[in-house]
Amino acid sequence: MFASLRIPGAARAFIPALIGRSALAMAGLAVLLAVQSRTGSFALAGLASAAFGVANVIAAPWRARAVDRWGQARALGLLALVQAAGFLALGIVATVPAEGPGWFLALAAAVGLSAPPLGAAMRVVWSSLTEPGAQREKAFSLDAVAEELLFVGGPVAITAIIVASSPGVGLAVVGVVGLAGTVGLITSAASRAQGARGAIAREHRARPLAVPGFTRVLVVLVGVGAVLGVVEIAAPALAAEQDAVPVAGWLLAAFASGSAIGGLLYGHIRWSVPLGARLLVLCLGMGATAVAVSLLGSVVGSLAVFAVGLVALGAFLAPSLITGYLVADSVVPVDGRTEASAWINTAVNLGASVASAVAGAAIDEAGAGIALLVVGLVAAAGAVVVPRRRLRAAVES
Incomplete structure (x- = not known):
């Protein structure tokens, strides 16, 4: 299964994609801890975390559709920039007095809506690099196992960062990690080969x-x-x-x-x-x-x-x-x-x-x-x- 990384171009795309996906593994807990630290309310922190999660789930197919239509470089890059700005803004709000909880909920929803679909994009890259059958199954298995491990280690890592610094720094780290990983993926040759398909007529585009x-x-x-x-x-x-x-x-x-x-x-x-x-x-x-x-x-x-x-x-x-x-x-x-x-x-x-x-x-x-x-x-x-x-x-x- 690890032989998948020896496919030309695979490691160059997969490693940064994995780094970017670690941001999602850290984000929910980072939002929860930051809002709770600023407000002292687990109820509001839970609402902010839920706003992030629900927005991410609802927007996922439409973000992915944008990637299919406009290409990985343009769509993923824009989403990553917006999300990084959202995390930085949320980190600032979490460290200075704010007028009300609306800022937390709005920004948490914004970073959820703009989460770049790096997992889905990477699986498309895997499909372009592998042959159908055993080779592709091994690549997808490696991808899934790595993602599982991210969600084991991600919460531990962000908790340690926040304890050692502050919730605002933790949110900034999540934003930077997500942006860096996305840039690393979209600058790889395998990702650049997944070009835009905006010229395909709407009625003929796959649904x-x-x-x-x-x-x-x-x-x-x-x-x-x-x-x-x-x-x-x-x-x-x-x-x-x-x-x-x-x-x-x-x-x-x-x-x-x-x-x-x-x-x-x-x-x-x-x-x-x-x-x-x-x-x-x-x-x-x-x-x-x-x-x-x-x-x-x-x-x-x-x-x-x-x-x-x-x-x-x-x-x-x-x-x-x-x-x-x-x-x-x-x-x-x-x-x-x-x-x-x-x-x-x-x-x-x-x-x-x-x-x-x-x-x-x-x-x-x-x-x-x-x-x-x-x-x-x-x-x-x-x-x-x-x-x-x-x-x-x-x-x-």
Whole structure:
């Protein structure tokens, strides 16, 4: 899988893209800590963090569409400049008296809206550098595993920066890192080769949601995201139930580690199973494992056993995402692939956001185990809508 970096031009694009994507891994916590430090209110800090997250999710497909239409250099460069300016402005507001909370919410939403879709753009670059089949699957697996590790290390890094300096400096660092990584990507030869497609007539430009079966894939991945969202709430809740709040971080790390392991294994397997069947099995496995972890946790009640279960559950996350990216790459025409990849992320993030909101109330009423049990059943049930025949026909054509 790491042989993907030896492909000519791959490392030159991938490394800066990874640096730029680390900004997203740090941004949510940086916004939360900065607003809370300035206002003393976790409620307002939570609203600002939510404004950032919701704006990022809502705008993702449209930002990606702009990249497909205008090219990576122009679209990503402009987005990165706007976002860096937004982070710097938010850092200034967080260090000087402001008239009201509106500034925090508006600027948090602005940096979310302008987040450059570096992950989707890099997957398009990978597609241009690799041959369909095993080589591309390995490249996508490397990409997914690296992204998982960013979201493990990013929050730790930004917390250390803020503690050592100030929230304003932390926000500035996030903005600079995002801009530097984006500039590094768009100045690479592989990225520059992804030219603008603005000359393509609007009616002939690829629209991923119009591709038969693609929306059904997104529905399945909403279920995958829902499991992720419940885990992010259930793990801290279960730790709190057993008076072991510091263990919550380790439980989430176990889930992320399982995802990274799953992604590594996925990239080393020579697949003969079609993408549709692969996605079906992975999503059914994730749902069934969520149910098993819930039942086992209820019977045994050990946080150590729950952590092992989360490793097993996480092992389905990255492979499900990788398969979704491969579907987007296989069935959507080249002039819509950045948008298609962004829709994959949007579906997962939407499922996670909705499930997180619902899980909180469910856990208060019935405990963490029930929430995980229900979402596991929902994810497994949703897997049956995978359009296996359509995907097979689209890939073969």
